[in-house]
Amino acid sequence: MHQEAITADQLTPSGQLRHLLHLRGLDRRIILDMLERAQSYVRPLDQVPARDDCLAGQTVANLFFEASTRTRASFELAAKRMSADVLNLDVNMSSRKKGESVLDTIYTLQAMGVGIFVIRDASAGIPALIATRVEPHINILNAGESDVSHPTQGLLDILTIRQHKGRLDNLTITIIGDIAHSRVARSLTEGLAILGDNDIRLVAPPGLEPDPALYPGTRITDDVDAAIETADVIVTLRIQKERIKEKSGLMTNHEYLKAYGLTAKRLERARPDAIVMHPGPMNRDVEIEGSVADGPQSVITQQVTNGLAVRMAILATIARR
Amino acid sequence: MHQEAITADQLTPSGQLRHLLHLRGLDRRIILDMLERAQSYVRPLDQVPARDDCLAGQTVANLFFEASTRTRASFELAAKRMSADVLNLDVNMSSRKKGESVLDTIYTLQAMGVGIFVIRDASAGIPALIATRVEPHINILNAGESDVSHPTQGLLDILTIRQHKGRLDNLTITIIGDIAHSRVARSLTEGLAILGDNDIRLVAPPGLEPDPALYPGTRITDDVDAAIETADVIVTLRIQKERIKEKSGLMTNHEYLKAYGLTAKRLERARPDAIVMHPGPMNRDVEIEGSVADGPQSVITQQVTNGLAVRMAILATIARR
Amino acid sequence: MHQEAITADQLTPSGQLRHLLHLRGLDRRIILDMLERAQSYVRPLDQVPARDDCLAGQTVANLFFEASTRTRASFELAAKRMSADVLNLDVNMSSRKKGESVLDTIYTLQAMGVGIFVIRDASAGIPALIATRVEPHINILNAGESDVSHPTQGLLDILTIRQHKGRLDNLTITIIGDIAHSRVARSLTEGLAILGDNDIRLVAPPGLEPDPALYPGTRITDDVDAAIETADVIVTLRIQKERIKEKSGLMTNHEYLKAYGLTAKRLERARPDAIVMHPGPMNRDVEIEGSVADGPQSVITQQVTNGLAVRMAILATIARR
Numbered sequence: 035m036h037q038e039a040i041t042a043d044q045l046t047p048s049g050q051l052r053h054l055l056h057l058r059g060l061d062r063r064i065i066l067d068m069l070e071r072a073q074s075y076v077r078p079l080d081q082v083p084a085r086d087d088c089l090a091g092q093t094v095a096n097l098f099f100e101a102s103t104r105t106r107a108s109f110e111l112a113a114k115r116m117s118a119d120v121l122n123l124d125v126n127m128s129s130r131k132k133g134e135s136v137l138d139t140i141y142t143l144q145a146m147g148v149g150i151f152v153i154r155d156a157s158a159g160i161p162a163l164i165a166t167r168v169e170p171h172i173n174i175l176n177a178g179e180s181d182v183s184h185p186t187q188g189l190l191d192i193l194t195i196r197q198h199k200g201r202l203d204n205l206t207i208t209i210i211g212d213i214a215h216s217r218v219a220r221s222l223t224e225g226l227a228i229l230g231d232n233d234i235r236l237v238a239p240p241g242l243e244p245d246p247a248l249y250p251g252t253r254i255t256d257d258v259d260a261a262i263e264t265a266d267v268i269v270t271l272r273i274q275k276e277r278i279k280e281k282s283g284l285m286t287n288h289e290y291l292k293a294y295g296l297t298a299k300r301l302e303r304a305r306p307d308a309i310v311m312h313p314g315p316m317n318r319d320v321e322i323e324g325s326v327a328d329g330p331q332s333v334i335t336q337q338v339t340n341g342l343a344v345r346m347a348i349l350a351t352i353a354r355r
Numbered sequence: 356m357h358q359e360a361i362t363a364d365q366l367t368p369s370g371q372l373r374h375l376l377h378l379r380g381l382d383r384r385i386i387l388d389m390l391e392r393a394q395s396y397v398r399p400l401d402q403v404p405a406r407d408d409c410l411a412g413q414t415v416a417n418l419f420f421e422a423s424t425r426t427r428a429s430f431e432l433a434a435k436r437m438s439a440d441v442l443n444l445d446v447n448m449s450s451r452k453k454g455e456s457v458l459d460t461i462y463t464l465q466a467m468g469v470g471i472f473v474i475r476d477a478s479a480g481i482p483a484l485i486a487t488r489v490e491p492h493i494n495i496l497n498a499g500e501s502d503v504s505h506p507t508q509g510l511l512d513i514l515t516i517r518q519h520k521g522r523l524d525n526l527t528i529t530i531i532g533d534i535a536h537s538r539v540a541r542s543l544t545e546g547l548a549i550l551g552d553n554d555i556r557l558v559a560p561p562g563l564e565p566d567p568a569l570y571p572g573t574r575i576t577d578d579v580d581a582a583i584e585t586a587d588v589i590v591t592l593r594i595q596k597e598r599i600k601e602k603s604g605l606m607t608n609h610e611y612l613k614a615y616g617l618t619a620k621r622l623e624r625a626r627p628d629a630i631v632m633h634p635g636p637m638n639r640d641v642e643i644e645g646s647v648a649d650g651p652q653s654v655i656t657q658q659v660t661n662g663l664a665v666r667m668a669i670l671a672t673i674a675r676r
Numbered sequence: 677m678h679q680e681a682i683t684a685d686q687l688t689p690s691g692q693l694r695h696l697l698h699l700r701g702l703d704r705r706i707i708l709d710m711l712e713r714a715q716s717y718v719r720p721l722d723q724v725p726a727r728d729d730c731l732a733g734q735t736v737a738n739l740f741f742e743a744s745t746r747t748r749a750s751f752e753l754a755a756k757r758m759s760a761d762v763l764n765l766d767v768n769m770s771s772r773k774k775g776e777s778v779l780d781t782i783y784t785l786q787a788m789g790v791g792i793f794v795i796r797d798a799s800a801g802i803p804a805l806i807a808t809r810v811e812p813h814i815n816i817l818n819a820g821e822s823d824v825s826h827p828t829q830g831l832l833d834i835l836t837i838r839q840h841k842g843r844l845d846n847l848t849i850t851i852i853g854d855i856a857h858s859r860v861a862r863s864l865t866e867g868l869a870i871l872g873d874n875d876i877r878l879v880a881p882p883g884l885e886p887d888p889a890l891y892p893g894t895r896i897t898d899d900v901d902a903a904i905e906t907a908d909v910i911v912t913l914r915i916q917k918e919r920i921k922e923k924s925g926l927m928t929n930h931e932y933l934k935a936y937g938l939t940a941k942r943l944e945r946a947r948p949d950a951i952v953m954h955p956g957p958m959n960r961d962v963e964i965e966g967s968v969a970d971g972p973q974s975v976i977t978q979q980v981t982n983g984l985a986v987r988m989a990i991l992a993t994i995a996r997r
Contacts, residue, residue, distance in 0.1 A: 339788065
C-alpha cells in the first residue's frame with residue numbers, strides 16, 4: 035500500500051492544532067507555544083514528575099503497528115501524567131488489506147470513546163489516512179511513520195537545541211547517518227526550516243543519501259570531517275547494521291565507526307561547546323563512540339526527558355481545543 | 356477437557372447477580388435493569404465518556420486465555436471508567452492439565468485481592484468451573500467461551516436492537532453464518548427468549564447448522580433470501596475463512612458472499628428500516644458487503660459503543676451486592 | 677556475562693534502605709520494620725485491598741527480562757495500590773552485550789522520570805550492576821535474579837512463618853528440592869540467619885545440592901524423611917521437570933514424588949502444627965501432593981497475599997526516604 039500521497043489537514047477549521055502528523059507547514063507560533071509548554075513540564079529528575087489534569091476522564095490509545103519500547107513508554111507516561119486513561123495495543127497485521135483492517139480497528143476504538151490515537155507504523159501514509167476518516171472530535175498523533183515523519187522526535191530535538199544554544203537561528207547543525215531512511219532527519223529539518231535560518235549539513239554514506247527535493251536548503255555530503263567543522267549541533271542517527279553490509283560491502287562495525295561514526299577524535303573538529311545528540315537506541319561504537327555518548331557534550335538522555343515533556347505539551351495543546 | 360456439563364449458580368443466595376456466565380435462565384428483571392443502567396452510560400462520542408466510582412479501590416483481572424483485542428479493550432476501559440485497578444493477563448497454556456493450572460492461577464490472583472475476573476477461553480466450561488471454586492466474594496464474568504457463551508455480546512446486541520426498534524418483542528430477527536460454532540448466536544437467542552416472543556431465523560450454510568436442541572423456538576434454514584424477507588434485524592456473523600473451504604469445497608470468498616453474504620441487493624428483501632449488525636471483526640466482502648457495513652442501516656459501531664456501556668453496567672450490578 | 681562479583685550498597689549514606697537486592701547483610705531492624713508495615717497492609721480478602729498514597733505522582737517500571745506472570749502481577753498491583761503510575765516492560769534481549777543494552781534502557785527510563793525499577797533477570801549481577809550506575813534518587817528492587825536472590829520472596833516467606841509460629845527463632849525449617857538452583861532457598865535462609873537461631877535443613881536430590889559455603893549454619897542432606905522429622909515449617913520448591921531427567925536418569929514425575937515430594941504420608945513425620953509452603957507455581961503431584969497443597973497445613977495462598985503486602989511495604993520504605 036503506497037499512501038504517502040494522502041494528505042490531511044492538521045488544524046481545526048478555526049486554526050487550532052488538531053492532529054500532529056508532520057512538522058512541515060505548521061505555523062511557527064504553534065511550534066513555539068508547544069516548546070514553551072513543554073519547557074514548563076521539565077523537572078529535575080529527582081523531583082516528582084510534572085502532572086496536569088488536562089485529559090482527566092479522556093482515553094488515549096497507543097496503537098503501535100511497529101514495535102517500540104522507548105517511544106511507547108514515553109507516550110504512555112505522558113498520557114498518564116496528563117490524567118488520561120491509557121490503552122496500549124501492540125498490533126501485528128499482515129500487509130495485505132492492512133489499510134482496511136487498521137481503519138476498522140480505529141472505528142472500533144473510536145466507538146469505545148477513545149479520543150486520541152497515538153499511531154506508529156512502518157508504512158507511509160497510515161496516520162494521514164486515519165486522520166481523514168475519523169470523527170471531527172478525534173486527534174491523531176504520529177509516533178513514527180516509516181521513513182517519512184516523526185514529529186515528536188523533531189520537536190524534542192528542537193527543544194534540546196534551544197535549551198543549549200538559546201536560539202534556533204544561525205546555527206550549524208550536522209546530521210550524520212542513513213539520511214535516506216531517517217524520519218528523524220526529516221522531521222528535524224522540517225521543524226528547523228520553520229523556525230530560523232540555519233546551516234544544515236546532511237552526511238550520508240554513499241547509497242544512503244536522501245532525495246535532495248525532500249531537504250530544501252540543506253547541504254548533502256559524504257565528507258563527515260568537513261561537515262563537522264565548526265558545528266554547533268551534531269546529530270548522529272542509528273544505523274541499521276544490515277544496511278552497512280548492503281550498501282558498503284564488507285565494512286565492519288569498526289570500519290563504519292572509523293569512516294562515519296562520531297568518535298572523540300572527530301568531535302574535536304566541532305565547536306568546543308557543540309552538543310551531541312542521538313534519537314536512540316544507540317549502537318555504541320558503531321555510529322557513535324561510547325565515550326562520546328557518555329561524554330560531557332552528549333545531551334542524549336536530556337533528549338529523552340524532553341521527549342516526555344514535548345508529548346505532554348502536545349496532549350495539552352490538542353486538549354485545549 | 357470437556358466440562359460443559361459443569362454448572363454454576365449465577366446468583367447470590369439472596370438472588371442478586373453474582374457471576375455472568377450465560378444469559379440462559381437469567382431473570383427478566385435482572386436483564387432489563389442492566390440494559391437500563393447500560394443506557395445511562397451511553398454518551399455522545401464527542402463528550403467525555405461516562406464514569407462511575409463503583410469499583411474504586413477494587414481490582415479487576417482480565418484473564419484472556421484466547422486472544423482478543425476488541426473485547427479485552429472494551430472490558431479494560433469499562434473497568435477503568437468504573438475506577439477499578441485493572442490487571443491484564445494474556446495467558447497461553449497448553450491444553451493438558453489446563454483446568455488445574457487455570458485454577459491455581461485464579462487462586463493466586465484471588466489471594467492478591469483481585470475481586471472480579473473477566474475470563475475468555477477457547478474451551479467450554481472454564482468460567483463455570485472457576486465460578487464453582489472461588490471464594491464467595493469473587494465475581495466471574497464470561498468474556499467469550501468456546502462456541503458456548505458470550506453473554507456481554509448478547510446483551511449489547513439486545514440493547515442495540517431495543518434502541519432502534521423500541522421493543523424486544525414481535526420482531527423478526529435473522530442471524531446468518533456459521534451458527535454451529537457461534538457463541539454470539541447462542542447468547543443472543545438465549546437473551547431474546549427471556550425478553551419476548553420473536554421470530555428468530557438462523558441461516559447456516561450446509562454443514563454449519565446448529566444443534567436444534569440448543570435453539571428452541573427458532574427456525575433453522577439455509578435459504579438466506581427467504582430468511583431475510585421482512586426481517587427487522589439482520590445479524591451477520593464472522594465466518595472463519597478456513598471453514599468455508601472445509602465445508603464448502605472450493606468456494607471462494609466471493610462465492611461465499613454471493614451465496615450467504617449480506618449484499619446490498621439481498622438487504623433489499625428486508626424491511627426498509629431493518630438494522631444490520633455484526634459482532635466484529637468483519638471480513639468485508641465475505642460475510643458482509645463493505646457498502647452494507649458502512650451503509651445507513653448498519654449499526655455496527657453503535658454495537659461497540661453499547662458493548663462498553665453494557666460491561667460498565669454489569670460491573671455496577673455486581674458491585675452493588 | 678558473569679557479574680555476580682559486582683556489589684552495590686543497599687543503603688543511603690544515612691543508613692536508610694535504598695535498594696533491595698538481597699537480604700544478606702541487611703539490618704535486623706530494617707527487616708522487622710518492613711514485616712511490621714507489611715502486616716499492616718494485610719486485609720481479609722473479601723474487603724477492599726489496603727491502599728496508600730506514598731507513591732502518588734511517582735513512576736514505577738517493572739522491567740522483566742525473564743517472564744513471570746505472578747511476580748509481575750504482584751509488583752504491579754502493589755505499586756498501583758500505593759498510587760504510583762506503573763510502566764510494564766517485558767523485554768527480550770539477546771545475551772550478547774546485554775549489560776550495555778540494559779543500562780541504556782535504564783538510563784532512558786530514568787530520563788523519563790521513572791524513580792523505582794523492579795528488575796527480574798535470568799542472569800546474575802544485573803540488579804547490582806544497575807544499582808551502581810543509576811542516579812542517587814533511584815531505587816532498584818530485585819524481583820528475582822538467576823539462582824542468586826529473590827529478596828521479596830524471602831520476606832514474604834518470613835512474614836508467613838511469623839504469622840503462624842509467632843516467632844522467628846528456635847524453629848525447625850526444612851526446605852526440599854533443587855536447592856542448587858533456588859534463589860528462593862537462598863533468600864529465605866539469608867533472611868532467617870539475620871533474625872534468629874533456627875535449625876535449617878536443606879534436602880536436595882543427588883546432584884542438586886547447594887554449595888555449602890552459600891548456606892552457612894544449615895544442614896544439607898538427601899534424606900528427606902529424616903529432615904522432615906519434627907519440622908515446624910516445610911518449604912517445597914518447584915522442580916523443573918527437565919532437571920529431574922537430567923539428574924536422576926529416567927525418574928518419572930511419580931517416582932520423584934515418591935522419592936522427594938511432600939506427600940500426605942511424609943507430612944505426618946513433621947509436627948502436627950507444621951505449615952507447608954511453596955513459592956509457586958506448583959507442579960502438583962511432582963514436588964507436592966495435590967491433597968497437601970490444598971490441605972489444612974498449607975499456607976500457600978497466604979504466601980501470595982503476604983507477597984503483595986511485603987511489596988507494598990518495601991515501596992513504602994524506600995518512598996519514606
